[in-house]
Amino acid sequence: MSVDYMPYVREEKLPHMWCPGCGIGVVMKSMIKAFEDLEWEPEDTAVISGIGCTSRLPGYMKVNTLHTTHGRAISFATGIKMHRSDKHVVVISGDGDASAIGGNHLIHAARRNIDLTVIVNNNHIYGMTGGQYSPTTPLGAKASTAPYGNLEPAFDLVKLLIGAGATFVARGHVGNGRQLASFIRKAFAHKGFSFVEVVSNCHTQFGRRNKMADPMNMVNWISDRAVSQKKWENMSAADQEKHFPVGVMFEDTEQAEYCERYEKLIAKLREEQPA
Amino acid sequence: MSENGHGVKFWPGNIVVAEAAVAAGCNFFAGYPITPSSEIAHQMSLLLPRGGGHFVQMEDELGAMGAVIGASLAGAKALTATSGPGMSLKLENLGFGYMVEAPCVVVNVMRGGPSTGLPTHPSQSDLMQARWGTHGDHPTIALAPAFHQEIFLETIRAFNLAEQFRMPVILLIDEVLGHLSEGVVPPERDAYEIVERAHDSGEPDKFLPYDVTAGDIPPFRPYFDGATWHTTGLNHDETGFPTTDAKHIQQDMYRHYRKVLGNRDVIDKVEYYMADDAEIGIVSFGSTARAAMAAVKQAREQGVKVGLLRPVTVWPFPKDQVYEFGRDKKYLIVPEFNLGQMVYEVERAVHFDRPIKRVNKVGGVPIYPSEILAAIEEVA
Numbered sequence: 001m002s003v004d005y006m007p008y009v010r011e012e013k014l015p016h017m018w019c020p021g022c023g024i025g026v027v028m029k030s031m032i033k034a035f036e037d038l039e040w041e042p043e044d045t046a047v048i049s050g051i052g053c054t055s056r057l058p059g060y061m062k063v064n065t066l067h068t069t070h071g072r073a074i075s076f077a078t079g080i081k082m083h084r085s086d087k088h089v090v091v092i093s094g095d096g097d098a099s100a101i102g103g104n105h106l107i108h109a110a111r112r113n114i115d116l117t118v119i120v121n122n123n124h125i126y127g128m129t130g131g132q133y134s135p136t137t138p139l140g141a142k143a144s145t146a147p148y149g150n151l152e153p154a155f156d157l158v159k160l161l162i163g164a165g166a167t168f169v170a171r172g173h174v175g176n177g178r179q180l181a182s183f184i185r186k187a188f189a190h191k192g193f194s195f196v197e198v199v200s201n202c203h204t205q206f207g208r209r210n211k212m213a214d215p216m217n218m219v220n221w222i223s224d225r226a227v228s229q230k231k232w233e234n235m236s237a238a239d240q241e242k243h244f245p246v247g248v249m250f251e252d253t254e255q256a257e258y259c260e261r262y263e264k265l266i267a268k269l270r271e272e273q274p275a
Numbered sequence: 276m277s278e279n280g281h282g283v284k285f286w287p288g289n290i291v292v293a294e295a296a297v298a299a300g301c302n303f304f305a306g307y308p309i310t311p312s313s314e315i316a317h318q319m320s321l322l323l324p325r326g327g328g329h330f331v332q333m334e335d336e337l338g339a340m341g342a343v344i345g346a347s348l349a350g351a352k353a354l355t356a357t358s359g360p361g362m363s364l365k366l367e368n369l370g371f372g373y374m375v376e377a378p379c380v381v382v383n384v385m386r387g388g389p390s391t392g393l394p395t396h397p398s399q400s401d402l403m404q405a406r407w408g409t410h411g412d413h414p415t416i417a418l419a420p421a422f423h424q425e426i427f428l429e430t431i432r433a434f435n436l437a438e439q440f441r442m443p444v445i446l447l448i449d450e451v452l453g454h455l456s457e458g459v460v461p462p463e464r465d466a467y468e469i470v471e472r473a474h475d476s477g478e479p480d481k482f483l484p485y486d487v488t489a490g491d492i493p494p495f496r497p498y499f500d501g502a503t504w505h506t507t508g509l510n511h512d513e514t515g516f517p518t519t520d521a522k523h524i525q526q527d528m529y530r531h532y533r534k535v536l537g538n539r540d541v542i543d544k545v546e547y548y549m550a551d552d553a554e555i556g557i558v559s560f561g562s563t564a565r566a567a568m569a570a571v572k573q574a575r576e577q578g579v580k581v582g583l584l585r586p587v588t589v590w591p592f593p594k595d596q597v598y599e600f601g602r603d604k605k606y607l608i609v610p611e612f613n614l615g616q617m618v619y620e621v622e623r624a625v626h627f628d629r630p631i632k633r634v635n636k637v638g639g640v641p642i643y644p645s646e647i648l649a650a651i652e653e654v655a
Contacts, residue, residue, distance in 0.1 A: 010505075013516070042503045043479070048345070059505060059516065064498040066348065067507035068341065069371050075305075075338035079345030079353070080498060082329045083303055087499045105341075108334035266324050273325065 008032045008042060010062045017056055021215025023174035023200030024054055027121050028061070030177060031090070034185035035063075045088045048077040050102060053128045053202075054094035054121040071102030074109045077116050085115070085259035090188070095122040096134040099155050103135075107164035110193050114258040117187045117194045120157060123202035131205035142209040161195040162250045168194035169250040174201060175223030179246070186248060192257045199226065199244065284459045288452035289356075291423050291459055292382055293318030295430035296354045298461065300469050301380070302328035303351035305342035307335055307361060310394050311450040312384035315356035336361040340368035340381070347377040348506070350497030352434060356382035358450075359401055360391060362408065369443055370409035371508045373531070376485070376493065378437040378444075378472055380430070385449040387639055396639025397450035399561055400613035405445045406590050412528055414535035416542055417445040417590035419561045423457040428467070429587065435470035436542060440534045441492050447589065449612070451562040451641055484515040485527075491534050535591055544587040545596045549575060553582030555654060556604040558597060558621050560586050563612045563642050570647035579655045589617070597624035606654035610634035610647050630654075 009032070018024050035045065045063040049055035051070035058065035068076045073091045081089040098106050098120045109116060125143060126132040133143035133150045136157065140149045161169045168190040172180035180198060187194035201207065201218040212218040225243045227235070232245035286294070293315050296304075304319035306312075320330040329346070333339040336357055343353040357365060362383045372379055385401045387393025401408075405417040416436050420429040430446060437444040475482055475494035479501035485493045493513075496502050509517040510524045518524065535542060548568050550556070555574075559567040564585040574581045584600040586593050601607050601621070607629050609618040614635050622631060634650045636642045 043501055044499060046498055059507075062503050064503050065505040066345070066498075067505070067509070069367055069508055072337055072341040072368060075333060075341030075368075076345035076348075078331065078333070078338070079303065079305060079342035079347075079351070080349045082331060082342070083346040083349040083351040084499055104334050105338050108338075262324070262329060266327050269325050270327075 003033050003036055005029065005032045008035055008062050010060055013060050016060055018053060019204045021201070021203060022053070023123060023198070023202070023219070024057060024121055026174040026177050026180065027092070027119060027198050027200065028057055030181035030184045031092075031119070033181040034188050037185050038188055040088050040188070045090070046077070046080055047090045047092060048073045048080065049092050050097040052094040052097045052126070054092060055097060057092050071097055071100070072105065073097070074102060074105035074116065074118060078109060078114060081114055081116055082259060082262070085263065088188070089116050091116055091118045093118065093120050094127070095120060095124065095136040095157075096126045099135045099157060099160070107160070110161050110164035110166035110195065112258045113165065113167055113192045113255055115192055117190075117196070119184065119187070119196045119198060121198050121200045122157060123200040123206060125202050125206040127202045127205045131209060141206070143206070144209070157197045158249050166195045166250070167192035167252040167255050168248070170195070170248045171197040171199065171244070171246050173199035173222050173226050173246060175219050175226065183248060190251070191253070192255060282460045284461060285456050286423065286459050287314060287454050287456045288423055288426050288448055289314035289384065289454070290318050291426045292356065292430050292446065292448070293322060294461060295427040296380070296434065297322050297326065298464075299352070299431040299434035301352045301354045301434060302326065303343065303346040303353040304328075304330045304355065305333050305339040305346070305353070306355050307333055307339045307357065309336070309358045309361040311386055311453050312356045312358045312361070312382060314453070315382060315384070319354065336364035337368055340365040340372070343379045344368060344372045344375070344377045347379045348375070348498055350500070352438070353379045354382070355379070356384065358384050358386050359388045362401060362404060366409040370411060370413065372443040373409070373413040374508050375506045376441040378441050380433045380437055380444050380446060382446045382448065384453040385447060387637060393639045395450060397562065397641060398612050398637060398639070399449055399563060400616065400637065401447065402589060402611070402613065402616045405447055414532045415445065415590040416440070416442065416535060416588070417447050418544075418587060419447040419589045420587060421452070421561050421564045421585060423452070423459045425587070426452065427459055427461060431467055431469070435468065438470045438472040439492070439541070440538065441472060441495060442534065445590070447561065449562050483513045485511065485513045487513065487530060491530050491537065539591065542588055542591065543593050543596070545593045546585045546587055547600075548583040548585065550582030550584060550600065553580050554604060555579065555581040555606050555608065555651060556601050557581065557583045557608045557610065557647070558586070558601070558617070559583060559610045560589055560617065563610050566642050566644045567610055567647050569644035570651060573644065573648050574651045574655070579651055581651050581655075592620040592624070594620065594624040597621055598626070601625040601629050604629060607631045608634060608647070608650050608654065610642050610650070612636055612642055
């Protein structure tokens, strides 16, 4: 089925500011597919971002959009969602924005189980600021602030979010847009905090320093390492090191959502003490 | 009701802030625990859900400020409360609030600093931070009530000014006022005004979030109100999208200043005490002004002609009022519970043309009336 993307695109803002071949476009396309599939009306939807290349995405999207401060998008989204829990609120973020400067909001929003979807475009690098290493830069990879190779182990964002209490956690990658769109759609449909890590390419800032300056080289580097969770579990430890699992990694539909808990409290207090 | 005492509440200042916020229509609070402001959060967590509003204790101060601005853009009347170290953390997102023109109220219950400083002990050392704390040029509205009845009314006024001028408003009190219990008569609902931000009522698909063709304050439309709009902490044009057009940016930054400096008749507020025939003038705000009033009274009993000007709106600083008050005084005294902040504004207001005596103190013990009286006697 063909998807009509344009109702969700601010056409007048094109061309976009991303480098040719950037992975963020695949993420945006997947989000729009999911919006259309779930029939989310643009005026009933908000997409919130922080700072970085990925955080410029909302500007191209014809929904309610807010481009906030570095790392803080989830906190703004929390205020919006609590005040209008009947609406759809999505956060789009990069790996540095979400898991370094914004890490605290990420884990606590997950713990709270507030009905937000957080999508992290993980391209393993700070792109906009000039290729500095991020919390998800692989050990040994080169970056502008790791000219001799990165000495810090990387976050596994999926494990981090499962540990923090997220009730839906998935990982996809930009080499498989169809699969990614299905994960994002499931995350949007999930009632509660949902998280999608998108393993993505920044060939300009990461690839160029790590022998993958061509976008397809970096996308292939990602695709070649992506395996299903089941396949990954059956791999030797040595093979696991060279791959990463994709799929819906965790789902819990039993736990009550935060805003629902709050609205129940309001209803209960009203019953006890009518205004 | 108040005549027979039934309407009198004996509340700590922090509780007054919370009760007044709800009276002003506040329906969202996000905060983070910090002494000596926490009782505001306690009370908001109790009151808000009863009226259908929402309270959330965020994971940090930055998040609390973010949530407040987010809720405001979705249409809420939002409050946060903190103290010095927390205010320092909030500043980046406070600047975002100025930039996107999100109405909200930020309470700073001042304690000693810098850094962790002097928890649970008061100070007035965040006066300049309120004005210049966040980076970049922006106007500030900050209110500093001195009595609990005034805290109630100024909290309502803080919300009203935030709504009217589409910007964060800071309420500055200190630990003395926050924890001191004092009689308050909460006004009946018809005794005060509640201001709502001007709403855009045009076609949703033609909505421009920063349309200032009709005035300096762009009409607001909350998220999810039929339109789809964008805003950003980047300098932006009327569409809410970033611009680097120098001319537009300069005009827009001046517009922000005009919102405040062009409306001083609504924003300014000063109070006078025994000022009519005063030869010595005291300028003092907040809890220290209470000690100054006691000192003025005692000095008057000794025959010294001394009077007080008390800024209630501390930002924008009431420079014209202080000039009028100070220009013919033989001496000005500026007691403030810090090492000298407001005195710089007073000096400028009187064109550096009057002798000024500073009375400063830090360390957590408030300035006593006797210390101000001693200063009066010295210059009398």
